[in-house]
Amino acid sequence: MFAEDKRKYKAEELFSRSEYGKIVCLGDLVDDWDQEKNLGLYSETFDALERFINRHPNFLLCYGNHDVSYIWEARESGYSDYARRVVIEGLSKLEKCVSAGDIALMIAGVFAAFCVGRFILMFLLAML
Numbered sequence: 001m002f003a004e005d006k007r008k009y010k011a012e013e014l015f016s017r018s019e020y021g022k023i024v025c026l027g028d029l030v031d032d033w034d035q036e037k038n039l040g041l042y043s044e045t046f047d048a049l050e051r052f053i054n055r056h057p058n059f060l061l062c063y064g065n066h067d068v069s070y071i072w073e074a075r076e077s078g079y080s081d082y083a084r085r086v087v088i089e090g091l092s093k094l095e096k097c098v099s100a101g102d103i104a105l106m107i108a109g110v111f112a113a114f115c116v117g118r119f120i121l122m123f124l125l126a127m128l
Helices: 010-016 039-055 065-072 084-097 100-112 117-127
Strands: 023-026 059-062
Touching: 010 039, 039 059, 039 084, 065 084
Parallel strands: 023 059
Antiparallel strands: none
């Protein structure tokens, strides 16, 4: 929702209209969107997400397989060798924005993301 041109920043618009307890962001945060050399698009995505997190401190983040593929250098579909440095820097910035108590969710989310979908839902509900 953060970087696609047609729906840019739609999440902000939706959350401004209603009340909520927690916001859970299930990755993938990145994909090459057929824009593997457009590093500005990757940076814009992370900048928008950083601003969103700063406005919504009750934000929980769970990396998706595309996100961890950059951390582990495991080429997933949508992986861009050109953007790896930008993605790693962006993920590091986000980890500093999310409150310390929610860092564990991010780490555990990496494990949960590779399990059966029903398990992920139960895991996230337990964390809320």
